[in-house]
Amino acid sequence: MSVFRLAFMNFRNSFRSYLSLVLSLAFTILILFNFQNLIYSGPFAVLGGHNKQYIDMLVETVSVVLGCFMFFFLWYATNVFLTRRKREIGIYIFMGMSNRKIGRLYVIEISLVGVTALAAGIGSGALLGGLFQMIMGAVSDIAVDVRFGVSWKAVNVTGVSFLAMYFFFALKGYWNITHSSVLSMISAARQNEYVRMPKTVLSAKAALGAAVLSAGYYLANKGGRQSMLNNALLAVVLVIAGVYLLFGGLIPLALQTLSANKHFLYRGQRCLWVNQMVFRMRKNYRTYAMVCIVGICSVTALATGFAMKERYHNIVRFDNQYTFQLLTNQSGLGEKASALIGGAGDIACQTSLAALSLDADHLVLKYSEVKRVAQERGERFDLSEPADDETVYLSYQMLMSLIVHEQPVPVMIGGKAYLVTRTVRDAYIGYMQREMGCFYVVSDSEYERLKEQGTTLYIHNYKLADDMDFAAARAAVDTLISNTDENFTARVAVDPFDNDTDWIKALHSLCIFMFLVFVVACGCIMFMKLYNDSFEEKERYLVLRKLGIPSGTISASIAQELLSAYMLPFAVIAVSAYFSVHALGRMMYTSLFSIYVVSTLAVFAVFVLCYMLSVAVYRKNVL
Amino acid sequence: MITREVKKSKMNDNKVVEIKNLIKSYGAKDFQTTVLKGIDLTIYKNDFIAIMGPSGSGKTTLLNILSTIDKPTQGMVTLDGHDVTHISNRELAKLRKDKIGFVFQDYNLLDTMTLQDNIALPLALDGAPAKKILDRTRELAAAFGLEAQLRKYPYQLSGGQKQRGAVCRALITEPEIIFADEPTGALDSRAGKDLLHCLCRVNESGQATILMVTHDPHCASYAKDVYLLSDGMMKCRISRGSDRKEFYSRIIDLQTSIGGDFA
Numbered sequence: 001m002s003v004f005r006l007a008f009m010n011f012r013n014s015f016r017s018y019l020s021l022v023l024s025l026a027f028t029i030l031i032l033f034n035f036q037n038l039i040y041s042g043p044f045a046v047l048g049g050h051n052k053q054y055i056d057m058l059v060e061t062v063s064v065v066l067g068c069f070m071f072f073f074l075w076y077a078t079n080v081f082l083t084r085r086k087r088e089i090g091i092y093i094f095m096g097m098s099n100r101k102i103g104r105l106y107v108i109e110i111s112l113v114g115v116t117a118l119a120a121g122i123g124s125g126a127l128l129g130g131l132f133q134m135i136m137g138a139v140s141d142i143a144v145d146v147r148f149g150v151s152w153k154a155v156n157v158t159g160v161s162f163l164a165m166y167f168f169f170a171l172k173g174y175w176n177i178t179h180s181s182v183l184s185m186i187s188a189a190r191q192n193e194y195v196r197m198p199k200t201v202l203s204a205k206a207a208l209g210a211a212v213l214s215a216g217y218y219l220a221n222k223g224g225r226q227s228m229l230n231n232a233l234l235a236v237v238l239v240i241a242g243v244y245l246l247f248g249g250l251i252p253l254a255l256q257t258l259s260a261n262k263h264f265l266y267r268g269q270r271c272l273w274v275n276q277m278v279f280r281m282r283k284n285y286r287t288y289a290m291v292c293i294v295g296i297c298s299v300t301a302l303a304t305g306f307a308m309k310e311r312y313h314n315i316v317r318f319d320n321q322y323t324f325q326l327l328t329n330q331s332g333l334g335e336k337a338s339a340l341i342g343g344a345g346d347i348a349c350q351t352s353l354a355a356l357s358l359d360a361d362h363l364v365l366k367y368s369e370v371k372r373v374a375q376e377r378g379e380r381f382d383l384s385e386p387a388d389d390e391t392v393y394l395s396y397q398m399l400m401s402l403i404v405h406e407q408p409v410p411v412m413i414g415g416k417a418y419l420v421t422r423t424v425r426d427a428y429i430g431y432m433q434r435e436m437g438c439f440y441v442v443s444d445s446e447y448e449r450l451k452e453q454g455t456t457l458y459i460h461n462y463k464l465a466d467d468m469d470f471a472a473a474r475a476a477v478d479t480l481i482s483n484t485d486e487n488f489t490a491r492v493a494v495d496p497f498d499n500d501t502d503w504i505k506a507l508h509s510l511c512i513f514m515f516l517v518f519v520v521a522c523g524c525i526m527f528m529k530l531y532n533d534s535f536e537e538k539e540r541y542l543v544l545r546k547l548g549i550p551s552g553t554i555s556a557s558i559a560q561e562l563l564s565a566y567m568l569p570f571a572v573i574a575v576s577a578y579f580s581v582h583a584l585g586r587m588m589y590t591s592l593f594s595i596y597v598v599s600t601l602a603v604f605a606v607f608v609l610c611y612m613l614s615v616a617v618y619r620k621n622v623l
Numbered sequence: 624m625i626t627r628e629v630k631k632s633k634m635n636d637n638k639v640v641e642i643k644n645l646i647k648s649y650g651a652k653d654f655q656t657t658v659l660k661g662i663d664l665t666i667y668k669n670d671f672i673a674i675m676g677p678s679g680s681g682k683t684t685l686l687n688i689l690s691t692i693d694k695p696t697q698g699m700v701t702l703d704g705h706d707v708t709h710i711s712n713r714e715l716a717k718l719r720k721d722k723i724g725f726v727f728q729d730y731n732l733l734d735t736m737t738l739q740d741n742i743a744l745p746l747a748l749d750g751a752p753a754k755k756i757l758d759r760t761r762e763l764a765a766a767f768g769l770e771a772q773l774r775k776y777p778y779q780l781s782g783g784q785k786q787r788g789a790v791c792r793a794l795i796t797e798p799e800i801i802f803a804d805e806p807t808g809a810l811d812s813r814a815g816k817d818l819l820h821c822l823c824r825v826n827e828s829g830q831a832t833i834l835m836v837t838h839d840p841h842c843a844s845y846a847k848d849v850y851l852l853s854d855g856m857m858k859c860r861i862s863r864g865s866d867r868k869e870f871y872s873r874i875i876d877l878q879t880s881i882g883g884d885f886a
Contacts, residue, residue, distance in 0.1 A: 262756070266753040267750075540734075
């Protein structure tokens with residue numbers, strides 16, 4: 001029988017046991033393909049301008065992240081496959097097959113798995129491509145030009161990327177087999193999986209893990225003007241290392257301590273599942289750690305998605321506080337502008353206040369004036385009046401910032417040093433606040449003192465009742481614009497139909513898809529591991545049944561073991577994600593706690609679903 | 624006469640297993656193979672019975688039915704007064720858990736746990752207090768010379784130690800009967816002898832009623848009674864008396880007279 005025929009027979013006969021691998025691979029291909037399809041079939045072209053440019057950039061970035069993710073996922077999946085096949089194909093040694101021939105057999109088998117997964121992934125991707133674009137559009141709440149066709153360029157890029165990575169790992173497996181000793185091949189099934197490390201080493205590893213993880217959490221949440229990006233990158237590395245050390249040290253140590261405590265162990269099914277977990281920890285801790293890291297990414301991605309949506313609405317609300325704003329040195333222009341705008345359409349709200357220009361970079365506002373304007377517009381106002389040597393900076397809603405420095409900083413205004421005690425992002429002066437970025441609020445007495453040193457300017461704000469009157473009102477206001485030596489009048493007009501920030505909504509939906517990818521990947525990895533374990537555990541459970549242990553007891557033990565398998569990584573995900581989302585919140589100048597809770601619950605729901613599925617499949621396989 | 628009746632009544636009280644006209648057939652209606660053809664057997668408390676027979680004589684089928692893993696086609700099997708042919712699966716599982724101990728040829732220790740946990744497992748699953756489990760485990764380990772091995776995993780133990788551990792596990796719930804399927808089959812002669820001595824000891828001390836299936840006359844000679852199964856029927860029964868070596872010779876003679884492949 002030729003090697004190809006033998007490999008094909010193996011593939012056909014063992015298809016059921018390869019199914020989880022094929023489906024997992026097909027899923028990653030499906031996701032990558034759909035993102036490539038988004039780039040090449042251009043459903044966002046209708047948005048035009050820099051929206052399209054930004055979205056393409058985002059999708060390309062996500063594709064790169066997905067490519068990296070695929071690389072690591074293939075690494076894991078092919079390793080699992082190799083271990084399993086090694087156990088079975090090791091038997092061929094007794095049939096006189098050389099290692100090279102067995103290696104060839106492995107490469108053909110894994111190629112069949114890969115090609116099947118590629119066909120399934122691209123096939124389902126082509127079928128679901130249109131749906132994917134529609135969902136993207138719906139989640140983003142932006143109009144997309146849904147195209148049901150398949151971009152061949154997307155097929156090529158996905159296929160070539162996948163096959164290149166896949167065959168790299170297939171060849172790695174070939175090398176592994178050809179360089180394995182006969183003994184290691186045939187004893188692969190009997191490898192002891194118990195973490196045989198002295199308690200002191202495990203304790204040291206656990207302590208180091210906790211320290212590294214804590215350092216990661218600390219850095220992620222540490223402020224600083226310039227170091228935020230560096231801190232964040234270092235925090236990512238430390239959290240990954242910490243999670244690995246935690247699962248390699250603390251968890252085996254805890255489980256071994258529990259199993260040594262017979263008063264704890266000899267209670268119901270604990271004797272079974274705790275021992276089972278201890279025994280398998282050597283192999284499984286890496287899987288748990290990987291699931292944790294991907295899980296932290298998934299919670300963070302979802303939180304980012306929710307935060308982006310919230311931020312988009314805040315930005316739109318901020319920018320649309322007023323439809324028109326005038327900044328002028330002429331007193332009495334407000335009534336004229338009001339008459340002109342009112343002639344074009346109803347005015348829903350109008351406010352005015354004065355500002356002092358002391359130098360080119362700063363405009364000073366009077367505390368009581370700002371308070372009055374905010375109250376007239378119905379805006380929340382919780383500022384207390386600054387002291388005479390203090391000021392409050394009026395900033396604007398931004399997407400995110402790597403500078404999270406919230407300490408008071410000094411600023412020189414009109415030759416005097418003031419301490420900026422607070423930075424406010426509420427839209428007291430609307431879009432002008434963002435556009436000029438130079439407004440500082442001082443106390444009433446300080447304002448009166450400064451009045452003599454500077455020039456008084458007037459700010460008039462108008463909000464149209466009906467957005468449809470915008471064009472006519474703008475034409476009317478534009479007649480007021482002037483810039484001469486004696487007088488000047490600047491105008492800010494906020495087009496209510498402007499969609500310049502729509503790309504943020506796409507970012508929101510991309511984050512949600514990243515969450516889905518990561519969380520499904522977590523589920524896939526856990527499910528695949530437990531599915532494979534169930535085949536290996538079959539004999540063990542047969543022994544239990546032979547001993548007369550009721551299937552109900554065995555089922556309960558399986559449920560407990562799998563619950564721990566899912567909940568251990570989930571607990572670490574929940575704790576670590578709290579810090580990552582908190583760090584994200586600091587960068588976005590908002591509290592994301594409720595978003596963190598919702599995102600964590602979403603991951604929890606997916607884990608519960610995967611858990612129930614795993615328990616059902618596991619029981620079916622072993623009982 | 625009165626004495627004989629009292630003795631008989633006492634015997635009835637001590638019945639652990641009773642089999643009457645046990646028939647087991649396999650296959651479809653017109654192509655049935657009858658493996659057991661009407662077996663009658665009664666096992667009393669503290670019996671140590673060996674069932675021997677050539678390959679295909681029905682030893683394993685009989686053991687499977689007795690241990691409630693398989694069901695008979697016809698006949699009655701009572702275990703500790705319960706008719707196992709007419710009870711629900713749930714009750715059967717309970718019966719297996721509470722009344723029966725198993726010893727297998729290939730030990731069937733769980734490689735995920737230490738010997739101590741393997742021995743303790745049935746009691747732990749039964750919800751017994753941890754202290755009782757620990758005391759009982761240590762007591763059994765001491766009786767079988769396994770105290771030093773308790774913290775070891777099965778892969779760190781010899782075959783004999785594993786099998787003695789399996790016997791401890793079977794004994795920990797204080798079952799009514801122990802079914803041993805070729806318990807020395809995977810052991811060398813020294814380890815086999817040690818194990819059989821242990822079995823004899825627990826039987827003689829009144830701790831266990833044992834039914835053992837074996838093809839090995841040497842192993843069978845440790846039992847109090849040997850039943851010879853051939854072609855699905857109990858051909859004869861011989862009892863040991865006081866001399867084991869003489870009993871061994873009689874078993875060999877019996878084997879020779881029956882013929883067939885006893886391997």
